[in-house]
Amino acid sequence: MSPRRPDADVPPGLLVVDKQPGMTSHDVVARARRALSVRKVGHAGTLDPMATGVLVLGVGTATRLLGHLAGNDKAYAATVRFGQTTVTDDREGEVLTTTPAGGLTDEQVRAALARQTGPLQQVPSSVSAVKVDGVRSYDRVRAGEAVELAPRAVTVHSLAVLDVRRPTADLLDVDVEVVCSTGTYIRAIARDAGADLGVGGHLTALRRTRSGPFDQAVARSVEAAAAALLIGAGPGFVPLTAAATAVFPERRVDAAEAVDLGHGKRVAATGTPGLHAAVDPGGRLVALVEDAGRTAKVAVGFPA
DSSP, rough: OOOOOOOSSOOEEEEEEOOOOOOOHHHHHHHHHHHHHOEEEEEEEOTTTTTEEEEEEGGGGGGHHHHHTTSOOOOEEEEEEEEEEETTBBBBOEEEEEEEOOOOOOOHHHHHHHTTTTEEEEEEOOSOOOOEETTHHHHHHHOOOOOOOEEEEEEEEEEEEEEEEEEEOOOOEEEEEEEEEEOHHHHHHHHHHHHHHHHOOOEEEEEEETTTEEEEGGGGGGHHHHHHHHOOOTTTEEHHHHHHHHSOOEEEHHHHHHHHHHHEEEEEEESSSSSEEEOOTSSSSEEEEEEETEEHHHHHHOOO
């Protein structure tokens, strides 16, 4: 490995990575740290090892954006298999039950999946990253504990059925596209739709195609995205200001206001609710600001 650079020597921004199967989100972060020879890298939104697709990383001061990016809606392409349940609700887990699904009609399948849209109280898979008393649920399951997680409120904005196939007489595979709120488990959709149909279900494929405004079309390998960051441009790299203004409304501030915000002082209110990306005359992101009465306060600062 090359000598570690000071984090300040690396341009802050986002890496839009196309995660490959078999890697954890932590593995991707570790590869980015090695490629850039820096420590300050984080991710916005975990992807299971089986899953592929868009994983957004923050580098340097852009890690301050990650908590806000993680709450954005996400889009997925997935394949649901009806006729089997697994311990993990995906293909990587041991098969628990097998129930012939060949008698189901396409209309029954589409109706069951349609019932998995809208506001839901969804129980995450017990083999998930949800923490129970500070310990990941999947670690408790691997230790032999029986884990029952509480339902959580999620919203599935849309679920489109693209194809219905019958690979065997007793199994039924369905390709879907899902747009949902953060915190939604696509494998829980497969599990619950299968339970609704009485045959069980699990995921055999999962790809995140979009995370907030960042689409798979701009995603690249970790190394390619890191190389783009080091030269300051290229697919897979989103500079800090561009990243913030892709998510939040832009608010231009003058030089005096930029100095005030840099010292944590308040400026005039924006007049509209929610976070705004305050950008100085030189195009630098100064802060995320939010109205608090007649003034706007700094929610997250980005020092020069």
